[in-house]
Amino acid sequence: MIVTRRIVLRIAAIVFFAVLLQTSFLSYLEVAGTIPDMLPVVVVCLGLLGGGVVGAVCGFATGLLVDAILLQTLGITSLALLSVGYLAGRYREGFEISNSLTPPLLAGGFTIVAATAFAVLQLMLGVDAAVSLLVVRDIFVQGLSAFVLAIAIYPLIRRTLRPALVEEGAGSRVLTEGRGARRRARRSARGPRIRRRVAT
Amino acid sequence: MYRKQIRRRRAVLVGLIVACLVLLSLSFSEARSGPIHSLQKGLATITAPISEGASVALKPARDLIGWFDDTFSAQGENDELVAELAATRAELARAQGAIEDNEELRDQLGLPTDGELGSYEPVTARVIGRSSTVWYSSVQIDTGSSAGLAVDDPVQTGDGLVGRISDVTATTSTISLITDPRNAVTAEVIDGDARAPWGVVEAEVGNPETLYLDFIENEAEVEKDQILITAGWSDGRLSSAYPPGIEIGRIENAEVGQGDFQEVEVRPFVDMRELEYVQVLTGGPDRGELVK
Numbered sequence: 001m002i003v004t005r006r007i008v009l010r011i012a013a014i015v016f017f018a019v020l021l022q023t024s025f026l027s028y029l030e031v032a033g034t035i036p037d038m039l040p041v042v043v044v045c046l047g048l049l050g051g052g053v054v055g056a057v058c059g060f061a062t063g064l065l066v067d068a069i070l071l072q073t074l075g076i077t078s079l080a081l082l083s084v085g086y087l088a089g090r091y092r093e094g095f096e097i098s099n100s101l102t103p104p105l106l107a108g109g110f111t112i113v114a115a116t117a118f119a120v121l122q123l124m125l126g127v128d129a130a131v132s133l134l135v136v137r138d139i140f141v142q143g144l145s146a147f148v149l150a151i152a153i154y155p156l157i158r159r160t161l162r163p164a165l166v167e168e169g170a171g172s173r174v175l176t177e178g179r180g181a182r183r184r185a186r187r188s189a190r191g192p193r194i195r196r197r198v199a200t
Numbered sequence: 201m202y203r204k205q206i207r208r209r210r211a212v213l214v215g216l217i218v219a220c221l222v223l224l225s226l227s228f229s230e231a232r233s234g235p236i237h238s239l240q241k242g243l244a245t246i247t248a249p250i251s252e253g254a255s256v257a258l259k260p261a262r263d264l265i266g267w268f269d270d271t272f273s274a275q276g277e278n279d280e281l282v283a284e285l286a287a288t289r290a291e292l293a294r295a296q297g298a299i300e301d302n303e304e305l306r307d308q309l310g311l312p313t314d315g316e317l318g319s320y321e322p323v324t325a326r327v328i329g330r331s332s333t334v335w336y337s338s339v340q341i342d343t344g345s346s347a348g349l350a351v352d353d354p355v356q357t358g359d360g361l362v363g364r365i366s367d368v369t370a371t372t373s374t375i376s377l378i379t380d381p382r383n384a385v386t387a388e389v390i391d392g393d394a395r396a397p398w399g400v401v402e403a404e405v406g407n408p409e410t411l412y413l414d415f416i417e418n419e420a421e422v423e424k425d426q427i428l429i430t431a432g433w434s435d436g437r438l439s440s441a442y443p444p445g446i447e448i449g450r451i452e453n454a455e456v457g458q459g460d461f462q463e464v465e466v467r468p469f470v471d472m473r474e475l476e477y478v479q480v481l482t483g484g485p486d487r488g489e490l491v492k
Contacts, residue, residue: 020250020251020254021254021258022332023251023254023329023330023331023332023340024251024254024255024258024328024329025254025258025261025262026332027329027330027331027332028262028266028330028473028474029262029265030473033409034334035332035333035334036332037332037333039332052209052213053208053209053212053213056212056213056216057212057216060216060219060220063220064223065243065247067240068240068243068244068247069243069244069247069251069329069340070244070329070330070331070336070338070340070374071240071241071244071338071340071366071367071369071372071374072331072336072338073224073227073228074223074224074226074227074236074240075220075221075222075223075224075227076224078216078219078220078223079217079220079221079224082213082216082217082220086213118333118335119335122335122405125224125228127335127381127405128381128382129381129382129402129403129404129405130381130404130405130412131404131405131406132404132405132406132407133406134334134406134407135334135405135406137406138334138406
């Protein structure tokens with residue numbers, strides 16, 4: 001990703017809008033007794049599109065913003081989200097995203113990692129009350145809802161950040177999916193088309 | 201060149217992790233008036249109007265989803281409510297008689313009314329945000345210290361007890377709900393007997409729909425469908441954060457426990473998921489050192 005000042009502003013707007021949507025809308029909904037969380041999904045998508053550093057910084061900023069808005073203990077959400085943002089970015093740097101199902105699957109998996117990291121941090125800091133086993137169910141349902149949310153969120157973020165995304169040829173690695181991108185990649189692999197002149 | 205990139209990436213990662221740990225330790229060690237908390241409150245104050253706007257704008261979408269949800273569960277609820285209404289009418293008649301007797305006897309004995317519901321001034325506030333994790337059961341409201349709200353003020357709705365103010369800025373406040381595992385309420389079981397059992401209502405992490413009434417002895421008579429209200433105790437120096445008489449919930453299940461106390465499950469009257477407006481009870485008596 002080519003990070004320009006305009007792209008930084010777009011990423012900041014995405015993060016801010018996601019935090020607002022989460023605290024003012026999604027937190028009121030329940031899916032199988034669990035509140036869906038779009039924040040790890042957004043951070044993972046930004047990591048998958050921008051790489052490790054972008055993922056980590058966005059995770060940190062998202063966690064800080066949500067903790068500040070809700071007056072929660074600072075640092076816990078940031079630590080959990082920056083970990084998954086960085087891991088998602090490292091995945092993108094090491095592997096090819098060739099299937100349109102890969103981002104939602106990764107978002108679901110990394111959301112489970114983020115929720116588990118959050119739970120472990122809370123337990124390490126000390127919880128006076130009893131902990132129900134329903135926490136485990138909560139983590140897995142959040143992972144499933146993240147998978148569904150990412151189906152819509154990943155293309156939206158990709159479209160918003162399109163000017164900054166680097167498209168490589170089919171000979172190396174294709175960083176963007178979609179029918180158009182694949183067609184362009186095949187064309188560039190074949191080389192320039194030569195038209196035959198027909199004698200009349 | 202590539203190595204330099206890797207070093208820079210690692211430096212950013214380590215820097216962010218250290219920043220998180222510093223914030224975490226400062227959040228725990230610092231006083232409420234410290235610089236990190238002040239910064240956090242400043243940021244919350246700045247973003248409050250935007251949160252409020254977003255909450256209002258997204259209300260129709262929330263209501264639409266809530267409507268579908270309510271429609272599916274309405275039939276079952278209707279039958280339950282008809283039965284509950286008949287029982288409540290009989291209870292109301294008895295309660296009104298008891299209130300009159302109580303007031304008359306208090307006048308005769310000259311007992312103070314400090315700490316009772318009547319001595320509080322209610323302030324209505326709109327819910328503008330809520331936490332999405334089961335580890336924090338809290339909501340944010342659009343009213344703060346400028347309207348007279350203070351930390352530990354009790355919060356209720358028409359249905360019953362919601363929680364207490366856990367943090368306050370000039371224009372917003374955070375309510376720690378009774379379903380938050382860090383909250384506990386001294387409660388009394390209503391059974392029409394003068395010696396009703398008292399216990400402590402607590403929540404469990406990961407299970408916000410059920411509360412647990414602890415410290416009810418195995419010999420005490422507690423049964424399904426009994427109602428819990430705040431006990432609001434005071435010994436002159438220490439007192440509960442909650443005034444007496446606010447309804448908390450209904451007993452769902454009571455079983456003899458393995459130790460000395462029963463295992464009592466309580467369903468709260470207030471549906472915390474559908475909170476739109478709440479009433480903060482401000483200006484209560486000076487309780488000295490508070491016990492929740």
